Amino acid sequence: MPTIAELRSFYRRRIAIPVKAGDLVLDVGSGDKPHWRADVLLDRYPDDEFGVQRSGSAAARTPRPLFDADAGAMPFADKVFDYVICSHVLEHVLDPAAAMSEMMRVSHAGYIELPVASSARILDFPSHLWWCSVRDGVLLFDAKTSLSFDPEIDAWARDGQVNKDLQKLFSKHLTSRLITFSWRDSFRFEVHGAPTAELLAEVERLGEQHHPSEDIGVRAMTVLLSARRWRERRPRVLRMSEIVRPELVVAGDAVLENRRYSVG
Numbered sequence: 001m002p003t004i005a006e007l008r009s010f011y012r013r014r015i016a017i018p019v020k021a022g023d024l025v026l027d028v029g030s031g032d033k034p035h036w037r038a039d040v041l042l043d044r045y046p047d048d049e050f051g052v053q054r055s056g057s058a059a060a061r062t063p064r065p066l067f068d069a070d071a072g073a074m075p076f077a078d079k080v081f082d083y084v085i086c087s088h089v090l091e092h093v094l095d096p097a098a099a100m101s102e103m104m105r106v107s108h109a110g111y112i113e114l115p116v117a118s119s120a121r122i123l124d125f126p127s128h129l130w131w132c133s134v135r136d137g138v139l140l141f142d143a144k145t146s147l148s149f150d151p152e153i154d155a156w157a158r159d160g161q162v163n164k165d166l167q168k169l170f171s172k173h174l175t176s177r178l179i180t181f182s183w184r185d186s187f188r189f190e191v192h193g194a195p196t197a198e199l200l201a202e203v204e205r206l207g208e209q210h211h212p213s214e215d216i217g218v219r220a221m222t223v224l225l226s227a228r229r230w231r232e233r234r235p236r237v238l239r240m241s242e243i244v245r246p247e248l249v250v251a252g253d254a255v256l257e258n259r260r261y262s263v264g
Helices: 004-015 048-053 096-106 151-157 160-172 197-204 212-232
Strands: 025-028 040-042 083-087 109-115 130-135 138-143 178-184 188-192
Touching: 025 096, 083 096, 096 109, 096 138, 096 188, 130 178, 151 160
Parallel strands: 025 040, 025 083, 083 109, 138 188
Antiparallel strands: 109 178, 130 138
């Protein structure tokens, strides 16, 4: 059962969103738990085989139109979105600089959530490629050189009761484990190094890391805490020409449906 502090943190991070009713919202890396307020989704790895990169069920969901495209080369027009959400995605991508530049190109404002390096170095998802931090308003990405910061500490942290106790501790102090970064117009970032071929090969060999019970809990809390807001919302009817770059508009310009699109 989540605590009051956890519910407040969840509401602030995943439910509350500073947009008006008619604003257009994009969720980058939406995966199996797209943001409830998103009008458009983007995910480069929506299929079952990429479930290792998510902390939920294997396949991405399509409750709204989903564009199968690279976050570093989005098919959308300049500043077409009012707000973009990117939660626990950039630590997985090969080129976070390109993805962040694209977010600033296609949107006026947004929210980025990342695991902070200080706690991730104790217990991290091995598939993460970057140690993330923020200093003086600048997002910092340092390439990982191995699956864990220290193999001995990692083995200790994942062992039996130690792991259970650490998970409880981390849940109690969840907010301090996260970078919650809001921006408007633009923001600054620095990316140092690049993931090695050896690290990428190790990540590809990993098995599933998600926990179905946690996935169900996240969805349940989303439904509970966003129910009233969802009833008040009037989803927009969108055409392809309204959001993609002009050169990518195809003949017919159909109304977008809740399914996957490959453009470009």
